[in-house]
Amino acid sequence: MDPDQPVDPALLEDLCAMACWAPNHHRTEPWRFAVVTGDGRRRLGETLAALLEAEGRDPSKVAKSRTKYLRAPAMIVVGSAAGDHAVQTAENRDATAAGVQNLLLAATSAGLASFWSSIAPNDAPPLLELCGFDSGTTVVAGVYVGHPVGEVSTPPRRPPRITWVGDDPPSR
Ligand SMILES: Cc1cc2nc3c(=O)[nH]c(=O)nc-3n(C[C@H](O)[C@H](O)[C@H](O)COP(=O)(O)O)c2cc1C
Numbered sequence: 001m002d003p004d005q006p007v008d009p010a011l012l013e014d015l016c017a018m019a020c021w022a023p024n025h026h027r028t029e030p031w032r033f034a035v036v037t038g039d040g041r042r043r044l045g046e047t048l049a050a051l052l053e054a055e056g057r058d059p060s061k062v063a064k065s066r067t068k069y070l071r072a073p074a075m076i077v078v079g080s081a082a083g084d085h086a087v088q089t090a091e092n093r094d095a096t097a098a099g100v101q102n103l104l105l106a107a108t109s110a111g112l113a114s115f116w117s118s119i120a121p122n123d124a125p126p127l128l129e130l131c132g133f134d135s136g137t138t139v140v141a142g143v144y145v146g147h148p149v150g151e152v153s154t155p156p157r158r159p160p161r162i163t164w165v166g167d168d169p170p171s172r
Contacts, residue, residue, distance in 0.1 A: 001113040001146030006073045011110060015076065018106035019099035030092030031099045032079040034131035041069040043130060051124050072144035077119065082136035093140060100141045113148035116141050
């Protein structure tokens with residue numbers, strides 16, 4: 001994607017709105033979004049680099065995390081709120097992951113490139129504070145969003161692993 005071609009902020013907001021149509025048990029609406037653009041991308045990188053450094057991580061990994069978010073014009077950091085109990089917290093995360101997939105599909109449908117990456121550590125207070133997330137929130141995704149450059153190579157086939165219980169599988 002082209003890091004120098006900004007994405008319309010209204011479109012970034014629309015992508016977050018599409019995420020919110022994911023199923024969520026008891027309508028907890030657990031998703032939280034931080035739209036990180038411009039200098040915010042550097043601040044996100046610095047925040048994570050400081051956390052990794054404090055954990056004694058490999059200096060090359062620390063250095064990479066400082067600049068990696070500058071590779072896209074926008075990062076959407078998606079968090080999942082804690083539930084009232086462990087099962088609800090787990091289901092909130094399932095729902096938030098479904099929301100992230102909606103967001104990716106909406107980005108593709110808008111002609112944008114996107115990429116789901118992990119952000120680690122995903123529950124550190126400085127990260128949550130930067131993103132405006134409550135404590136107890138877990139960051140589920142850092143989604144790179146931008147305008148595509150070039151074509152994507154054809155992905156490998158992904159045969160579904162299905163156990164048929166009852167009917168026989170179709171013969172193809
Ligand atoms: C929860 C989750 C976390 C991921 N984290 C990373 C990551 O940190 N770095 C990475 O290269 N790919 C990560 N991926 C995988 C990519 O998003 C992508 O699915 C993978 O590169 C395969 O590409 P494709 O989906 O276009 O075939 C993650 C995927 C998921 C679902």
